[in-house]
Amino acid sequence: MATRAAAGSALxxxxxxxxxxxxxxxVATYGQIAALAGAPRHARFVGxxxxxxxxxxxxxxxxxxxxxxxxxLARFAPHAxxxxxxxxxxxxxxxxxxxxxxxxxxxxxxxxxxxxxxxxTK
DNA sequence: TTGCTGACGGCAT
DNA sequence: CATGCCGCCAGCA
Numbered sequence: 568m569a570t571r572a573a574a575g576s577a578l579x580x581x582x583x584x585x586x587x588x589x590x591x592x593x594v595a596t597y598g599q600i601a602a603l604a605g606a607p608r609h610a611r612f613v614g615x616x617x618x619x620x621x622x623x624x625x626x627x628x629x630x631x632x633x634x635x636x637x638x639x640l641a642r643f644a645p646h647a648x649x650x651x652x653x654x655x656x657x658x659x660x661x662x663x664x665x666x667x668x669x670x671x672x673x674x675x676x677x678x679x680x681x682x683x684x685x686x687x688t689k
Numbered sequence: 690t691t692g693c694t695g696a697c698g699g700c701a702t
Numbered sequence: 703c704a705t706g707c708c709g710c711c712a713g714c715a
Contacts, residue, residue, distance in 0.1 A: 608710050614696035640696050
């Protein structure tokens with residue numbers, strides 16, 4: 568039991584669940600999602616999963632960014648990247664420069680993270 | 690079964 | 703700071 572394929576499927580499901588848990592107005596990175604899913608070196612796999620998501624998927628894929636809070640998506644799908652940026656700003660996430668987000672401010676801390684008393688607004 | 694590709698990550702140029 | 707190359711790992715032909 569526990570074949571590789573099954574593991575991959577379970578991992579994919581876990582990734583999807585994590586992405587849905589990203590609070591509105593916050594963002595996470597591919598590597599972070601992978602790590603939270605229990606697969607530290609599977610950032611690419613996260614991307615593969617999100618790419619396979621149907622259009623009507625409730626998963627906020629736009630909240631998943633590349634390392635350092637960058638919109639790495641732009642190089643492969645400029646149109647989608649624009650949608651992503653639009654959605655983010657619409658949620659209150661400020662995208663600066665060519666497509667960068669301040670993770671220190673909008674970065675998600677994880678599934679257990681709650682809006683603590685600490686005001687991160689500097 | 691083998692090989693190539695890829696919503697990435699990190700370092701070098 | 704922007705661009706490029708290599709490395710990691712699972713999915714797919």
